[in-house]
Amino acid sequence: MKLTGIRSVEDLAAAGGAAGLSGKRVFIRVDFNVPLDKKTGKITDDSRIREAIPTIKLVMEAGAKVILASHLGRPKPGKTEGLSLEPCGGRLSELTGYEVHLPDDCVGDSPKKVIYDLRAGQICLLENLRFHEEEEKDDEGFARQLAELCDVYVDDAFGAVHRAHASVHALPRLMRERAAGLLLQKELKALTRLVDRPEKPYVAVLGGAKVSDKIDVVEALLNVVDTLCIGGAMANTFLAAQGKNLQKSRIEEDKLPLARTIMSKARDRGIQLLLPVDAVVASSIDATQGEPASVDAIPEGTMALDIGPRSIEQFGQAIERAKTVFWNGPMGLFETPAFSKGTFDVARIMSGASGFTVVGGGDSAAAVKQAGEQIAKGFDHISTGGGASLELIEGKRLPGVEALRSAEVSE
Ligand SMILES: Nc1ncnc2c1ncn2[C@@H]1O[C@H](COP(=O)(O)OP(=O)(O)O)[C@@H](O)[C@H]1O
Numbered sequence: 001m002k003l004t005g006i007r008s009v010e011d012l013a014a015a016g017g018a019a020g021l022s023g024k025r026v027f028i029r030v031d032f033n034v035p036l037d038k039k040t041g042k043i044t045d046d047s048r049i050r051e052a053i054p055t056i057k058l059v060m061e062a063g064a065k066v067i068l069a070s071h072l073g074r075p076k077p078g079k080t081e082g083l084s085l086e087p088c089g090g091r092l093s094e095l096t097g098y099e100v101h102l103p104d105d106c107v108g109d110s111p112k113k114v115i116y117d118l119r120a121g122q123i124c125l126l127e128n129l130r131f132h133e134e135e136e137k138d139d140e141g142f143a144r145q146l147a148e149l150c151d152v153y154v155d156d157a158f159g160a161v162h163r164a165h166a167s168v169h170a171l172p173r174l175m176r177e178r179a180a181g182l183l184l185q186k187e188l189k190a191l192t193r194l195v196d197r198p199e200k201p202y203v204a205v206l207g208g209a210k211v212s213d214k215i216d217v218v219e220a221l222l223n224v225v226d227t228l229c230i231g232g233a234m235a236n237t238f239l240a241a242q243g244k245n246l247q248k249s250r251i252e253e254d255k256l257p258l259a260r261t262i263m264s265k266a267r268d269r270g271i272q273l274l275l276p277v278d279a280v281v282a283s284s285i286d287a288t289q290g291e292p293a294s295v296d297a298i299p300e301g302t303m304a305l306d307i308g309p310r311s312i313e314q315f316g317q318a319i320e321r322a323k324t325v326f327w328n329g330p331m332g333l334f335e336t337p338a339f340s341k342g343t344f345d346v347a348r349i350m351s352g353a354s355g356f357t358v359v360g361g362g363d364s365a366a367a368v369k370q371a372g373e374q375i376a377k378g379f380d381h382i383s384t385g386g387g388a389s390l391e392l393i394e395g396k397r398l399p400g401v402e403a404l405r406s407a408e409v410s411e
């Protein structure tokens with residue numbers, strides 16, 4: 001993904017006079033979609049907030065008024081509970097010392113007033129963009145309402161650039177002045193090695209819960225990798241497509257035909273596709289203890305919540321042989337200690353492997369950090385984006401990046 005025709009926020013910050021940022025209202029699209037503890041609602045990993053700070057500081061120090069915007073989770077229409085960006089504002093304030101002001105909406109009079117009143121050292125963080133259904137519809141009217149709040153647009157939300165949503169796609173195309181933030185640039189640069197002539201064997205390890213989103217990418221990855229290891233909830237759909245009885249496990253019924261197509265294409269092309277041979281099962285996601293089981297004999301009334309020891313070993317062997325490894329999606333419900341072993345062991349093996357290793361995704365990156373500081377250090381790159389890095393590797397154009405190019409002005 002080349003940055004040709006895309007300005008950098010550094011160029012804008014360095015420009016003097018009318019071309020610079022001083023006194024301007026700068027909208028920075030960040031990805032503050034951080035993992036939250038299901039029970040307490042507390043932020044369990046603040047990496048996405050920390051990673052956005054260099055751009056925020058740069059723009060603040062250039063004398064601009066900073067307006068931050070993000071989505072958080074996937075709120076159902078009319079439901080906002082537990083998905084306010086307020087905790088992210090609190091954490092940002094603790095980390096930077098800036099005073100963070102949160103209007104009660106992302107469009108309309110409330111943010112306009114907060115932005116008008118901003119003084120030195122103060123930042124405006126708009127409320128969750130997805131509280132408006134128009135955001136995910138890439139609605140131009142909604143984008144125009146956001147455009148009214150600012151003079152300059154900066155995209156630093158790498159984790160969301162694969163979404164053609166209003167704040168990522170329609171909005172920048174309405175803005176004359178738009179640029180890529182430092183995190184977005186850093187991510188695209190670091191991930192180049194996975195795209196431009198990656199060293200073979202190339203292994204991708206996939207898991208996680210966003211199966212219907214990501215299974216389409218799996219098909220495209222068959223053109224790119226030599227081995228695919230599939231764990232997490234993603235594996236359940238593949239195992240069920242092989243005719244196995246996964247009992248109460250999460251399965252995407254409508255994706256069973258696609259899973260079969262992927263498996264037969266992999267066979268035809270000689271791509272190794274490794275699925276779990278064993279699992280850790282329990283009767284509910286609230287269980288505090290799991291039992292080992294073969295994927296051919298998942299006990300009635302239980303669900304697969306982690307990969308088992310034999311699967312860890314098989315995935316581990318593929319990872320250790322690889323020259324390039326990309327991982328997105330935890331191997332299980334790692335937030336619960338009883339189902340974290342598969343994810344933490346894969347993290348440990350990948351960290352110690354000799355190939356070029358990259359892990360991406362809000363939850364996967366959090367898992368690697370929770371596995372330990374030394375383990376996290378062993379990765380060549382920890383990306384803030386899961387779906388975004390997958391689509392980049394697949395070779396897709398990313399709507400959020402394309403919308404920053406100078407040829408894409410829609411006035
Ligand atoms: N077998 C499983 N059953 C239920 N949830 C799972 C399972 N495997 C993984 N998960 C969940 O997947 C979530 C992360 O998925 P996803 O968002 O796709 O990953 P990432 O953020 O790394 O891109 C985690 O919250 C994890 O608990």
Ligand SMILES: O=C(OP(=O)(O)O)[C@H](O)COP(=O)(O)O
Nearest residue numbers: 031033159160361362385386387
């Ligand atoms: O968390 C994200 O992606 P990820 O879980 O693939 O890392 C991004 O914030 C995108 O969120 P979305 O998949 O709800 O559009």
Ligand SMILES: [Mg+2]
Nearest residue numbers: 361362363386
């Ligand atoms: Mg996630």
